[in-house]
Amino acid sequence: MTQRFETDLHSEFLRADLFLAMGQPTEAARILERVVAAEPANEAALELLARAYFGSAQLTRSEETLTRLVALAPANGWARRALARTLERQSRADEAAAHHRMADALGAA
Numbered sequence: 001m002t003q004r005f006e007t008d009l010h011s012e013f014l015r016a017d018l019f020l021a022m023g024q025p026t027e028a029a030r031i032l033e034r035v036v037a038a039e040p041a042n043e044a045a046l047e048l049l050a051r052a053y054f055g056s057a058q059l060t061r062s063e064e065t066l067t068r069l070v071a072l073a074p075a076n077g078w079a080r081r082a083l084a085r086t087l088e089r090q091s092r093a094d095e096a097a098a099h100h101r102m103a104d105a106l107g108a109a
Contacts, residue, residue: 009035013045020048025055036065043073050079054086062086070099077108 012035019028029052035045046069053062066083069076084099 009038013048016052017048020052020055025052028052029056029058029061040068041072043069043076046072047079050082050086054082059086059090063090075106077103077106080106081108 012031016028016031016035019025019031029049032045032049032052036042036049039045046065050062050065050069053059053065063083063086066079066086069079070083073079080099080103084096084103087093087096087099
């Protein structure tokens with residue numbers, strides 16, 4: 001039973017990735033919310049969920065998800081840069097600066 005559940009989660013993750021690639025971030029987020037609820041420490045799912053939230057201008061949710069991701073993986077330069085950009089879009093450049101510096105130090109693009 002566990003194997004089937006994991007396969008279903010993976011299929012849902014791939015389906016959400018497809019929705020995001022097709023320019024439907026809101027639908028991707030809806031799917032990914034269930035995946036992250038089932039696997040809250042799954043960094044790939046959190047990253048994709050943050051991208052979906054950012055892409056659908058759900059900036060508060062994007063910030064919350066990226067903050068969780070940074071807490072799980074402090075050396076994730078992509079997450080730091082994405083968090084900085086999310087904060088900037090909320091007119092919070094001062095808070096974003098620290099995350100930009102960290103992303104630079106980690107070699108993130």
